[in-house]
Amino acid sequence: MLAALTGLGLSTAAGLNAYIPLLVVGLLANFTDHVRLPPEFAWLADGWVLGIIGVLLLAEFVLDKVPVVDSVNDMIQTVVRPASGGVVFSATEAAARLDGSSWMSDRPWIGWVLGIGIALAVHVMKSVTRPVVNAGTAGVGAPVVSTVEDAGSLGISLVAVFLPVLVVVVVAGLALSAWWATRRIRRRRRPTGLGPA
Numbered sequence: 001m002l003a004a005l006t007g008l009g010l011s012t013a014a015g016l017n018a019y020i021p022l023l024v025v026g027l028l029a030n031f032t033d034h035v036r037l038p039p040e041f042a043w044l045a046d047g048w049v050l051g052i053i054g055v056l057l058l059a060e061f062v063l064d065k066v067p068v069v070d071s072v073n074d075m076i077q078t079v080v081r082p083a084s085g086g087v088v089f090s091a092t093e094a095a096a097r098l099d100g101s102s103w104m105s106d107r108p109w110i111g112w113v114l115g116i117g118i119a120l121a122v123h124v125m126k127s128v129t130r131p132v133v134n135a136g137t138a139g140v141g142a143p144v145v146s147t148v149e150d151a152g153s154l155g156i157s158l159v160a161v162f163l164p165v166l167v168v169v170v171v172a173g174l175a176l177s178a179w180w181a182t183r184r185i186r187r188r189r190r191p192t193g194l195g196p197a
Helices: 002-015 017-032 039-045 046-061 069-099 106-136 142-160 163-191
Strands: none
Touching: 002 046, 002 069, 002 106, 002 142, 002 163, 017 046, 017 069, 017 106, 039 046, 039 106, 046 069, 046 142, 069 106, 106 142, 106 163, 142 163
């Protein structure tokens, strides 16, 4: 159960930033005992892979803060973020084998599907709201929102690994924030008709 919560949190984080949860899992697996990867996911802790992920994270960090460029980046990330979500969810579920859990590890495709679906849902929410933020703030809001998303991805990744029982609260808070933001966007888009003359 805790492995599923960890996978849920990491794939949610991947929907915000594909590279942060991959880097968190890889670094923790490489330098600590908090993450133990099974052999088929050992590549996540490889130094070269971590270096490449670090470079991609740096590029994402810069590109996502530039108005208009961030929307182009989001189009590219439509494939990358869900794939990252599938990897981190599956790696976590596969790692559950080490703790004696077998249901998900006997059905590895479920972790991939869940991770991809969760990351894609979060990515779509992010991609839809960003142009509205850019338009509403004349681009000034892009770096602020991007920084909040990056911090959120890191925070959710760490909570998922170290306090997985809190993942439900974090994801519920994110869903509530998305609902609130969507309502505000819809209100702003409603035509303000002139009253009778």
